[in-house]
Amino acid sequence: MIWRIASFAVAAGFVGLWQLIADLKLISPVFLPGPDRAWTALMRGFATGDLTGKLIGTLEHMAYGWLAASVAGIALGALIGSSRLMRIYIAPSLEFLRPLPVSAIIPVAIAMLGLTQGMALFVIAFGAIWPIMLATIHGFAAVEPRLYEVARALQMSRPAIVFKIALPSALPDILAGMRLSLTVALILSVVCEVLAGLDGLGHWVLLSARAFRSADLFAGVILLGATGYVTSIAMSLAERRLLAWQSTR
Amino acid sequence: MTLLARLDEAKVARRQQPLITFNGATLRLGGKTIIENLDLAVRPGEFLCIVGASGCGKTTALRLAAGLYRPSGGAVTFDGQPMLEPRREVAIVFQDYGKALLPWRTAAGNISLALEACGIPVRERPGRIAELLRKVGLPGHAEKYPAEMSGGMQQRLQIARCLAQEPTTLLMDEPFGALDAMTRQGLQDEVLSLTAASNTTVVFVTHDLDEAIYLGDRVIGLLPHPGRIGIELDVNLSRPRDQLATREHPEFLRLRRQLFDFIKATEH
Ligand SMILES: Nc1ncnc2c1ncn2[C@@H]1O[C@H](COP(=O)(O)OP(=O)(O)OP(=O)(O)O)[C@@H](O)[C@H]1O
Ligand SMILES: [Mg+2]
Numbered sequence: 056m057i058w059r060i061a062s063f064a065v066a067a068g069f070v071g072l073w074q075l076i077a078d079l080k081l082i083s084p085v086f087l088p089g090p091d092r093a094w095t096a097l098m099r100g101f102a103t104g105d106l107t108g109k110l111i112g113t114l115e116h117m118a119y120g121w122l123a124a125s126v127a128g129i130a131l132g133a134l135i136g137s138s139r140l141m142r143i144y145i146a147p148s149l150e151f152l153r154p155l156p157v158s159a160i161i162p163v164a165i166a167m168l169g170l171t172q173g174m175a176l177f178v179i180a181f182g183a184i185w186p187i188m189l190a191t192i193h194g195f196a197a198v199e200p201r202l203y204e205v206a207r208a209l210q211m212s213r214p215a216i217v218f219k220i221a222l223p224s225a226l227p228d229i230l231a232g233m234r235l236s237l238t239v240a241l242i243l244s245v246v247c248e249v250l251a252g253l254d255g256l257g258h259w260v261l262l263s264a265r266a267f268r269s270a271d272l273f274a275g276v277i278l279l280g281a282t283g284y285v286t287s288i289a290m291s292l293a294e295r296r297l298l299a300w301q302s303t304r
Numbered sequence: 305m306t307l308l309a310r311l312d313e314a315k316v317a318r319r320q321q322p323l324i325t326f327n328g329a330t331l332r333l334g335g336k337t338i339i340e341n342l343d344l345a346v347r348p349g350e351f352l353c354i355v356g357a358s359g360c361g362k363t364t365a366l367r368l369a370a371g372l373y374r375p376s377g378g379a380v381t382f383d384g385q386p387m388l389e390p391r392r393e394v395a396i397v398f399q400d401y402g403k404a405l406l407p408w409r410t411a412a413g414n415i416s417l418a419l420e421a422c423g424i425p426v427r428e429r430p431g432r433i434a435e436l437l438r439k440v441g442l443p444g445h446a447e448k449y450p451a452e453m454s455g456g457m458q459q460r461l462q463i464a465r466c467l468a469q470e471p472t473t474l475l476m477d478e479p480f481g482a483l484d485a486m487t488r489q490g491l492q493d494e495v496l497s498l499t500a501a502s503n504t505t506v507v508f509v510t511h512d513l514d515e516a517i518y519l520g521d522r523v524i525g526l527l528p529h530p531g532r533i534g535i536e537l538d539v540n541l542s543r544p545r546d547q548l549a550t551r552e553h554p555e556f557l558r559l560r561r562q563l564f565d566f567i568k569a570t571e572h
Contacts, residue, residue: 201400201403201404202403202404204390204398208392215420219406223408226408300408301407
């Protein structure tokens with residue numbers, strides 16, 4: 056509780072400092088609007104619906120890319136993680152692909168898919184899949200072997216073993232990976248919107264900057280920050296619910 | 305002779321046949337012979353205890369009986385058929401109960417795992433779970449997670465899950481090894497009464513010689529490197545056993561002495 060109050064105080068302090076710098080015109084108002092002007096722009100954007108549309112656009116890019124990455128990452132991770140042979144053969148290739156910055160993939164994706172939603176989906180999913188897949192591989196590889204013996208003794212079917220033993224056992228790792236991917240998905244959504252001119256906050260920020268509408272630009276940036284913050288809090292809540300059994304340890 | 309009578313006769317004949325047999329069973333793991341030429345027959349309804357020095361192959365022998373290992377030579381059979389894979393009528397109680405329970409499922413959920421595997425319909429499960437929890441002395445703990453339970457309670461829960469399989473045979477590997485003396489004695493008596501009531505066959509591995517004699521109809525002592533049978537004792541003590549009277553019985557003390565001498569000789 057104390058910590059929460061303290062963190063709010065720090066945030067309020069930053070906003071105050073920002074206002075002070077803007078009021079004193081230490082930086083030209085053309086580049087730096089005060090929080091008051093940014094807030095007004097934000098409210099105006101919502102009132103006219105312009106900003107709402109962009110927000111929804113970004114949320115959609117992020118959500119589709121992240122969900123696609125989650126489904127594919129968990130499926131591939133489960134496949135690789137549950138077989139020692141697969142781990143031996145595939146892990147080196149993964150280690151080669153993983154450190155590739157996603158920005159290196161973007162030109163390839165654009166060349167193949169054009170400046171389209173499909174390209175954005177591919178790039179976001181490609182970037183967001185790594186944390187999820189690697190966490191899932193680790194989670195599946197770390198399942199207590201004794202539990203597999205319990206499953207054998209009960210003559211459980213393969214799907215039952217995956218869904219009742221391996222997946223729940225790996226869930227803490229998987230959720231941690233999904234949380235990391237959430238941030239990656241947001242960043243890549245913005246990047247794709249900027250590059251491909253897709254409807255979203257990234258595009259809004261780009262246009263505002265070009266037109267020297269600094270208040271609008273800051274409104275967009277604030278909204279991006281809020282999106283990252285809120286989605287990460289939602290993820291924490293989901294984790295706490297799904298992993299309730301861990302809190303009793 | 306009617307068909308029915310013949311079937312009955314066959315049944316009687318089967319009953320007198322051993323339930324589990326090791327016929328010259330040998331197991332090699334990583335180039336090492338761990339069990340060699342083991343011959344053993346467990347009768348239906350028998351309570352057989354296996355003792356032996358640490359590392360002599362008790363767990364390995366039990367895993368062979370469970371179908372978790374396949375013999376490299378000879379055969380292990382269950383009910384006349386080779387035991388190549390675990391089967392549901394043979395339940396295994398592991399020593400490390402902490403690892404054998406699903407930490408994300410409550411006590412009820414852990415028992416449910418076995419019921420689900422056995423194809424028990426959903427609506428029958430709550431009743432069965434409540435009954436099993438009561439049987440092992442855990443009524444009212446259905447919604448607890450394993451992490452919220454003591455070691456003794458967790459082992460009780462594992463036993464309940466094994467009973468949920470409705471096994472004809474229970475294989476137990478030092479199930480009470482990690483528990484304190486009082487909890488241990490309580491659980492010994494519970495296992496005796498539960499298995500006697502359902503006429504379950506039990507193979508019980510322990511390194512506690514007193515426990516082996518107290519529980520068993522027969523005690524087998526293994527010799528190490530490689531594992532083979534070194535001593536076999538019939539325990540002619542009346543049932544039900546009693547923690548005080550049985551342990552003070554002259555026959556108990558005689559067997560205990562014999563077993564101690566055997567173990568000492570194997571340890572050098
Ligand atoms: N998977 C394995 N690979 C190679 N050797 C093994 C394996 N499992 C067990 N052993 C060896 O086989 C021997 C018997 O092991 P086992 O676990 O059956 O002994 P135990 O009688 O149960 O001992 P304890 O009383 O300590 O539980 C030991 O020497 C052990 O090192
Ligand atoms: Mg052992």
